[in-house]
Amino acid sequence: MRRRSPPTVLGAEGGSVPTPTVAALTTRADAGDAEALYQLGMLGLAGRLGDDGRFRSIDRLTAAAAAEHDGACFVLGKLYVRGLMVKRSTARAAQLFRAAADRGDAKSQDALAQLMLSGDGVEKDQEAAARLLDSAAAAGLPEAKSNLGILYLRGEGVERDVARGVQLLREGAENGPPSAQFNYGWLLETGTGVPRDPAEARKWYERAAERGNTLAQYNLAGMLLRDDPAPADRVAAVKWLLLVSVVGDSPALRDTAKTMLPRVIAEMSPEDLEAASQAALAHLGGVQDVAMGAR
Secondary structure, three states: OOEOOOOOOOOOOOOOOOHHHHHHHHHHHHOOOHHHHHHHHHHHHOOOOHHHHHHHHHHHHHHHHHOOEHHHHHHHHHHHHHOOOOOOOHHHHHHHHHHHHHOOOHHHHHHHHHHHHHOOOOOOOHHHHHHHHHHHHHOOOHHHHHHHHHHHHHOOOOOOOHHHHHHHHHHHHHHOOHHHHHHHHHHHHHOOOOOOOHHHHHHHHHHHHHOOOHHHHHHHHHHHOOOOOOHHHHHHHHHHHHHHHHHOOOHHHHHHHHHHHHHHHOOOOHHHHHHHHHHHHHHHOOOOOOOOOOO
16 A cells, blocks of 8 residues: 655654654554654654664655555655665656656655756656646645646647746746746746846745745846845845855856956955955854955
8 A cells, every 4th residue: 555755754743753753653663663663764854863764764765665655755855856865866766756756746746847848867758758747736735836836838748838947947946946936036037928027036036045045046146246235235245156156956056156256356445345254154153264266
């Protein structure tokens, strides 16, 4: 009997997990209960069960996935995509995503579609990817709506429909991940399928940037530096560029931000530069080397 993942994982709010809770889950997991295996695996990944729990987390998630637990399939697939705690294998990730996707799991449908669109670990198939995204979007998954909207804008795997694409991107951005908010902000900034609206684009970039999307941080910095920016806008722009230079999604993005920083910083007072550096540090939660190389 397959099991879907619950909205939250026991103890995911932080702090220690009560010993009786762990003992009860362990008893159920040892008996092959997929949900208990999933819960223990997730707690182990989060470092909530000590070194032993972390070491056993992959085995527990693998066992839960074998018992048709959709949440375990999705999480384990993501680990294989990223090569975290397992040897990277997009082919194995695709197998896990497909198993849960065939059972109707929206997150796995979206993840498998992304692999299909790039042909990474699975045969490239835009039409099949679009069908998966359509199913996941119909189930209400915001990221699937955003990703499907991009396909409609480009006419990839579906007949091109700009209005439909814009609608999906907006729906995905409303309560979706930072990437969806970035995508919709980009439409507004560039005027793709919608009237160009830099002020509204900036709002969506800010939402995505605050949630850690480095592309949004970079684009927002560029917007803030246009047209003789005020000191406060320059401080905010440098904050975002400092962050991108350290944690940007790609080496090219990080290098571009690093190249921009000296020119921008040259026009700032020491006090403003300090304010930007401290704001970046606060955003990262205390990383101490954000401003290194920028002074």
